[in-house]
Amino acid sequence: MTPRKPDLDRLLIDAAIALFAERTFEGTQMPAVAQRAGVGVGSIYRYFPSKEALGNAAFQHAKRALLDALAEAxxxxxxxxxxxxxxxxxxxxFTRYASANPDAFVFLEHQQHDTFLAPDSRVLAEEIDRIAADFIERGQQAGEIRDGDAAQLVALAIGAFTGLVKLQRPGGLDTLPAEDLDRAEAAVWDLLHRKATP
Amino acid sequence: MTPRKPDLDRLLIDAAIALFAERTFEGTQMPAVAQRAGVGVGSIYRYFPSKEALGNAAFQHAKRALLDALAEAxxxxxxxxxxxxxxxxxxxxFTRYASANPDAFVFLEHQQHDTFLAPDSRVLAEEIDRIAADFIERGQQAGEIRDGDAAQLVALAIGAFTGLVKLQRPGGLDTLPAEDLDRAEAAVWDLLHRKATP
Amino acid sequence: MTPRKPDLDRLLIDAAIALFAERTFEGTQMPAVAQRAGVGVGSIYRYFPSKEALGNAAFQHAKRALLDALAEAxxxxxxxxxxxxxxxxxxxxFTRYASANPDAFVFLEHQQHDTFLAPDSRVLAEEIDRIAADFIERGQQAGEIRDGDAAQLVALAIGAFTGLVKLQRPGGLDTLPAEDLDRAEAAVWDLLHRKATP
Amino acid sequence: MTPRKPDLDRLLIDAAIALFAERTFEGTQMPAVAQRAGVGVGSIYRYFPSKEALGNAAFQHAKRALLDALAEAxxxxxxxxxxxxxxxxxxxxFTRYASANPDAFVFLEHQQHDTFLAPDSRVLAEEIDRIAADFIERGQQAGEIRDGDAAQLVALAIGAFTGLVKLQRPGGLDTLPAEDLDRAEAAVWDLLHRKATP
DNA sequence: TATGAATGAGGTTTCATTCAT
DNA sequence: AATGAATGAAACCTCATTCAT
Structure with missing residues (x-):
């Protein structure tokens, strides 16, 4: 009712994401999260009942934000x-989201979520793949995207983008000249694009 | 004359890699490594002075094996x-290596090695990027590969391949039909290939 | 003129006693006391400087009330x-007190007060034993109460009564038919009574 | 397979009982248990998965030992x-058991077990009351024991005995002259005994 | 005056490491 | 040489206490 620090939960999630991205969920200690958020350790537990709960909240927050950014774009x-x-x-x-939240994007691309992700977090995780796979299939029907399993093409394209984001850490995608980003976009498009058979 | 448990260090490194890939370095306990290797915890310390040392040995072993596979190919x-x-x-x-050692490949692609990697491990880590970047530059000079920063193109290409490997876990790349693998190769080549300007 | 929450200290002591009786002093959290008293945690500290102080106040209050009930009877x-x-x-x-304050009686009969009881609380604790022992000795001089150490007889008699009270929790002694209570009185009297040697 | 300290579980249970008796389950810290048992804190967790588990093991051990002593007598x-x-x-x-295990007896008579006792511990707890109540009923049928609810008479008698044991702590019942113990036995018998109506 | 969010010391539990066997 | 029971530092988590509102 009288929160002295507003949006402490957001502050904590942001701190957690940054550390999880850099050091892994298991490699991040609660005191480190507290310190980065500028609060006491005990305060974390007013908002999240356990480290695991914090991990899931962070994952869900990051994933949903990416979904929102995508929907908006x-x-x-x-x-x-x-x-x-x-x-x-x-x-x-993707670009906008990864620029604004480089830590969150990297965190989402970790492959070791299985140790702490709750079922409801897992559900969320598949959403983006579904949206992207749907796009691929429409593109194939339109003759614009190359043949092949949609999930595989999605994995290749997102993987390529992820590789670029990781390379650019920790400065973030913003440190990349617009020109480079455009080139990368063209390259990934060519990864998907069906070439006219001569 | 012949030690009863030959290559126990290799056994331990393999066990470690498999677990690190799945659960992270920090998320893996020494007893778990011992159990997977089928030895007692104490025995690990005959071969590696610490968990950190085991981590570095595992990283270096995996990286060197990838380099070897690459050199051979x-x-x-x-x-x-x-x-x-x-x-x-x-x-x-890459394909051969990731097929034979899916855990090792995934482990190498983790981005959170900073917490335990020793300087000599770090040096090794850059080797592949150098070889690949050199190839890219030669390709650009030959007019075969698109313009742009070589490191970025490498990141895109390896990222794409990594995306595919991750998608295929835990079955491994072997579960992928040869056809799919060929299509993926074509796609990644198009990611790099400079199109003739019409 | 009249404080809005009159006798808040009493309210707190009652809440504390009820919880201490059920869960032990150490097993009772200050927020739980506050909640049961219907006030905020912070308010406790306007009346008692610490949990230990609250514990001693509760003990002394309960003990004095028992003494008063005894004196009155x-x-x-x-x-x-x-x-x-x-x-x-x-x-x-005893009966009246334990009926009206079952929690308080049980709390007083805990034997683990040593961790928080202050010296002045300890002094109070011996009062009843002194009164009862004095009665025993007079009874022995009158030939009405059996021989033996007075403190031991007191321990036996109060122990018996305590056993009954504990059996009757949480309903309280009130749930016992008057007939049963009378029988118990007779039994405890026979515990003390010197039988005429035939 | 190679336990350096034999019967560590028994050692731990004994240490736990002694401390629980004196300071309550909640008031006892795991390091204190370890210290009293002369082992490291971590060792406790090789034998008991949690403090709660240790508490239940201690309770069951004490209760079963009392049952055995009773059966033997x-x-x-x-x-x-x-x-x-x-x-x-x-x-x-009872006398033998409380002499040999004064801490255990006092621990068993605590009334705040509800916070940590598991169902199977609770079952055990009722055993003695059943045996004693059965004896009371047979005594009543034989005209030797006074009328009234058997459970109540059991509570009175055991309560009286408990009062004596508590009085005698921490020296233990052994410090009591045999004469005093005999007098106490006579007194508690008179508590139960039906007087011949003159 | 009363509140309860915030705190951090201290409690419970884990796990890398040691060492007697 | 190999083991795994034992250890305690360090992790997670709780809760008595404070203090801005």
Whole structure:
């Protein structure tokens, strides 16, 4: 009722994400999270009943924010005429999110969530893959995207993007010249694009 | 004359890699490593002075094996006439290694090694990037690979491959039909390939 | 003029006694006391400087109330003619107190007060034993109470009564039919009574 | 397989009982238990998964030992001819147990077990009351024990005995002259005994 | 005056490491 | 040489106490 520090839960989640991204969930100690958030250790437990709960909250927060960024980017500027245009929106969504939240993006791409992720977190995790796979399939039907398993193409494309984000840490994607980012976008598009058979 | 448990260090490194890949270095307990290797906890300390030492040994072993696989693939079948041909050898090297050692590959792609990696391990880590970047630059000079920072292109390409490997866990890359693997190779090549400007 | 929450200290002491009786002093948390008293945690500290202080206040309050109940019962109806009559007054004092304050009686009979009891609380604790021992000795001189160490007889008699009270928790002594209570009184009297040697 | 300290579990249970008796389950810290048992804190957790588990093990051990002592005393010297004789055996069983294990007896008589006792511990707890109540009922049928609810008479008698044991702490019942113990036995018997109506 | 969010010392529990066997 | 029971430092978590509101 009288919170002295507002949005302490957000502060804690942000601190947790930053540390989890850098040191792993298991490699991060609660006092470190508290210190980075600028609060006492005990305060964490007013908001999250356990380290595991904090981990799940952080994961869900990050994932949902990525979904939101994606949804926003996809809706931007009215209906996209083309598959290539839609890919650009995907790219813009990922780019924007990874620029604003480099830690969160890296954290989400960790593959060792199994040790602490609760079932409801797992459900969320598949959402993006579904959206992306759907795009791939429409692109294939339109003859714009190469043949092959949609999930595999998604993994290749997101993997490529992830590789770039990791390379750019810890400065963040912002330190990349716009030119480089455009080139990367073109490269990933060519990864997906079906070349006209000559 | 012959030690009863030959190559116990290898056994331990393999066990460690498998667990580190799945649960993180920090999330893996020494008794778990011992159990998976089928020895007592105390025995680990005959071969490695500490968990950290085991971690570094595992990292270096995995990295060196990848380098070896790469070197072997690159040397295969005499001098490669073309950039595309050389890319195929890279692909084959990565593919072979990731098929035979899926845990090791995933472990190497973790980004949270900073907590335990010793300086000499770090040096090793950059080797592959150097070899790959060199290839990229030669490809660019030959007009075969698109413009842009070589490190970034390497990150995109290896990232894409990593995405595919992660998708295929825990079955391993072997569960992927040859056809799919070929398609993926083509896709990643197109990621790098400079299109003729029409 | 009149404080809005009158006798908050009493409210707190009552809450504390109830919880201490059920869960031990060490097993009771300050927030639990506050909640049961219907106040905020911080408010406790306006009345008691520490948990230990609250514990001592609770103990002293309960003990003094028992002493008062005993004194009142002993004084009731003028001078008691006989030892048996005086025993009846003791019984009535204990009975009344334990009926009205079952938690307090149980709390007083805990034997683990040593961890928090201050010296002045300890002094109070011996008071009842002194009064009771004095009665025993007078009874022995009158040939009405069996031989033996007075403190031991007191321990036996109060122990028996305590056993009954504990059996009757949490309903309280009130749930016991008057008939049963009378039988118990007779039994405890026989515990003390010197039988005529035939 | 190679325990350096034999019967560490027994050592720990004994240490725990002594401390629980004196300071309550909640008031006893694990390091204190370890210290009293002469082992490291971590060792406790090789034998008991939690403090709660240790508490239950201690309770069950103490209760079962009391049951054994009672069973042994009741069986001693062939069939007991009389109710008074059987009462003597009960007395001897309790006396022997409380002499040998004063801490355990006091611990068992605590009334705050509810915070940590597991269901299977609770079951054990009722055993003695059943045996004693059965004896009371047989005594009543034989006209030797006074009328009234058997459970209440048991509570009175055991309560009286408990009062004596507590009085005698921490020296233990052994410090009591045999004469005093005999007098106490006579007194508690009179508590139960039905007086011939003159 | 009363509150309860915030704190950190201290409690419980884990786990890398040692060492008697 | 190999083991795993034992250890205690360090991790997670609780709760008595404070203090801004």
């Amino acid at each position: 996809l809706a931007e500027g009215g209906p996209s005429g083309s598959i290539r245009g839609e890919f650009g929106r995907f790219w813009r969504g | 690159l040397a295969e079948g005499g001098p490669s006439g073309s950039i595309r041909g050389e890319f195929g050898r890279f692909w084959r090297g | 002993l004084a009731e109806g003028g001078p008691s003619g006989s030892i048996r009559g005086e025993f009846g007054r003791f019984w009535r004092g | 009741l069986a001693e010297g062939g069939p007991s001819g009389s109710i008074r004789g059987e009462f003597g055996r009960f007395w001897r069983g």
